[in-house]
Amino acid sequence: MQFMPLCEKMGKPAIHWENACGKPDASAGILFSGSMPSKAIRLFKIMNISCVGLSTFFRHQRKYLEPTIISYWEAEQANLFDVLRFEDEGLVLSGDGRSDSPGHCAKYGSFTVIEQRLNKVLDIQLVQSNEVKSSTWCEFEGLKRTIDHLDSEDLVVSALITDRHRQNGKWIREECPEINHMFDVWHVSKAIGKKLDKIALLKDCEDIALWKPSIINHLYWSAGSTPNGDGALIVAKWESVMFHVQNQHINHPNLVFPECDHGPLNAQARDKEWLTPNTKATVKLEGLLMAKYLLKDIAKLSTEYQTSGLEAFHSLVLMFAPKHTGFSYFGMTCRLYLAGLHYNENSDRLQALCSDGRSQYNIRFPKFKKGGHTVRVVKTKPTYDYTFTLMKRLLESYRESPLALNQSMNILRANAPGPLASAFDQPNKAEAIARHTTRFR
Incomplete structure (x- = not known):
């Protein structure tokens, strides 16, 4: 059965699928596309299309595809x-x-x-x-x-x-x-978020859960608003969060960043209460956010990348x-x-753009948001030109010398680590089978 290769329809270099059990074309198509060979071969069998077997695929992969x-x-x-x-x-x-x-x-x-x-x-x-x-x-x-x-x-x-x-x-x-x-x-905020969730489960600390999004956003702002990467300034901005959650926005004792940078707050738009100083929730929160090891890491946050x-x-x-x-x-x-x-x-x-020229977005509900949503940019369709280049290189090398392709891997294989089981004593298979018993009848 003959098929017109997809690459010919797309104007790519023509690659002909000849003799599925000979040349490694079919095996290359499976591997280069990232497919699992067992599923791909099963698909061809269900459709009654001739294709390589698993042993042939792995032989092609070992000798020709991997070096390519x-x-x-x-x-x-x-x-x-x-x-x-x-x-x-x-x-x-x-x-x-x-x-x-x-x-x-x-x-x-x-x-x-x-x-x-x-x-x-x-x-x-x-x-x-x-x-x-x-x-x-x-x-x-x-x-x-x-x-x-x-x-x-x-x-x-x-x-x-x-x-x-x-x-x-x-x-x-x-x-x-x-x-x-x-x-x-993101990695630092993720760790802080998990610990905030744990503290919020304690008695009299439930209000901390309402402050979690603001605290995480403040971490991003502390790094993003310091483009020169000044670690001391990043830490000073971060430390101001403890004063903010207690409704103290000016006259902070920190001389590097003595007051909050936000404008007037709208009391009617608030969705959470201020924390009271010296309460259990405030003490627990301060112990977490002002920990020395955390402040040391926050000073090294990346501000651009x-x-x-x-x-x-x-x-x-x-x-x-x-x-x-x-x-x-x-x-x-x-x-x-x-x-x-x-x-x-x-x-x-x-x-990607919509038909009317508007930028495309979609809404996702990731698990970590716990019911919340996030907006993601929709990108244009990916391309796969590298697969056609790989196929072309494979067939050129295969026509020139299949043996050379295989030999090019021998040096790499000689230096590769042995399988995990190589460290164990290998029993005699016949004796192991003879000693084999089951706990069930």
Whole structure:
């Protein structure tokens, strides 16, 4: 059965699907689209369309697809490095880790950095948990590998925005003092919000729940209204919130920020009561908001760039590497690279417009809002040109030398970590089956 390839209809380079069990075209289409092979192959079987089997797919992936993806990612990454080497001010990065499974017992941990001014994924490091002490150390190891990689490419990191990972912070402070390490406001506000919810459950502290949105907004304002990044001023603005909630708006004892910056308040429009000084609620709230460790972190809030792009990228990774599915080391690596290629191609999408020219928005009801809504910008449709480039590179390399494609992965495989089970004693299978019993009849 012959089909006109979609790429021909779209004016893309023609790619012909010949001999599903021979050339790796069908396998490439499944992987490059981020699909799960078992589901995609089952779809073709249900539709009675000839397709590769699972064993053939994994053979194609191992020999031809993985080296194509890795070489293309490295080429695109090298182009980004060439552009950034001419930046005199150094790189401004946001970085964060991601585990491949829910909970704490992850097999893989990846660390990703995005260059904030370009909004491009610059580097992705995958760490298997048996390479470090435990899965909780994967993010730290990924950070070190990222910094080492960028240093080997003669790239200077001037600023790095992360969450409040203590291990990462200590290492950057001691080993990379030239990097201006800052914290993402959303991560700090999220931690404060959870503790506010816990305090609001206490007796005589229920009014704190009404003040939570205002306190979180004040944190964002404290950072956003200080574009020069003056940590002392950010902390002074933050400390004023305790006076504000007690209806004291002038004559604060803090000389850096002695009074609230808002205008006259409308008493009739208020939806919550002022807190009374020296009550249980006020004392608990002050103990939380004025804690020394928190003030120290607030002084390092990032005032211009945040990690929202990284959070969006991690959501995108779920399309290519869902957490309910296990992958081989290079299988996970390639799916992370595919997510990076997709993000970089679509990172500059504009806001979509309605037929009458108005900007498009939609309303969402995220779980953390607990019934509240948020307004989100609707972007234009994403493109997938990188998949056609990948297919073209694959077929060109396959026609030239299939063996060379496979051999290019041998060096990488030799240095890859062994499977988690390699650390255990392997029993004789026949003896294990003979000893096998069940607790149920």
